[in-house]
Amino acid sequence: MTQERDHPDNVDGLLEGTLSWYIRSLDSLVSRDLDRRMARLPVARGKGKITALLLVDDHPGIRPSAIATVLMRDRPTTGRIVERLVEAGLIRRQVAGDDQRAQSLTVTEQGRTVAAQVRAIIREQERDFFAHIPADERRQFHRILKQSYHVLRAGLT
Amino acid sequence: MTQERDHPDNVDGLLEGTLSWYIRSLDSLVSRDLDRRMARLPVARGKGKITALLLVDDHPGIRPSAIATVLMRDRPTTGRIVERLVEAGLIRRQVAGDDQRAQSLTVTEQGRTVAAQVRAIIREQERDFFAHIPADERRQFHRILKQSYHVLRAGLT
């Protein structure tokens, strides 16, 4: 049987059908779509920027190093993300009151507005993307994802 | 309650607790771990390389453009991945018999060996990483991932 001529639709079961492969592919699909949806916003082209903005919005006074931990990026990288958010006028950077070397990040008015838009888009995407999954399965899917994340994160040490 | 001072452990439920966020983070964790495990192999540092090698191994005679489709990368990018695999002596690149402009890729002996090792590592990772999920849940998790992948891929058009 010579089924190799066109591209393999039947990737499943062969070997790429591993959890890690699907996770990777799904991430790619989700990220591209999100980029497209965010195109008009001043946080476009930013995997890190989006998360950082939302984190600052949710945790006023958060420090860059904390963001770095969540993003799993090093400090220089995170610092540059913060830098761009400040330049874009979305967040404010002040010296932390209790620690002169640290910074306290807060959203600006515009930042709050954009954050709200970002959230809306994310929820919209979530609705569109996973509409095909029944509610109860989606809940379980979410639960397993969350749990895996925490278990694996913890395992890093 | 002012739980903002140190870094947010309780990311869940706040806002990053979206499917897309967990998928992204999980991908990051899985990829890093895989890189670490593959470090000794000649396909290290390659998200694309690994998949490409396995595809060639599974589909002897496959063409680069078919690999590009699976990888969701453009042809130049894929071409370079193939190039590196050829340089590494893992795959062979010949002119396709039925189409003079196309290429027919096959694994070398070494390629077959490495592919087997890669598969072993992937299965090992899968075992380690998702050991905390009960078998039946894991099966469902897998199913939903697979289904989502196909639905979203199809939606690209």
Add this chain to the structure above:
DNA sequence: CAAAAAGGTTGTCTTTTGCAACCAATGCCC
């Protein structure tokens, strides 16, 4: 009080990826 550690910044380098342009072969269609 000295040394170590923590928070950020700057500089640099590598890797990855995409886009545009190009060549060669194939297919279409009149």
Add this chain to the structure above:
DNA sequence: GGGCATTGGTTGCAAAAGACAACCTTTTTG
């Protein structure tokens, strides 16, 4: 059959992300 669009691959930028090392400042520790 001959011209024209298409397909498969390659090459050449160019941009972006990310990592690592080195550095300065402040805080903590012993």
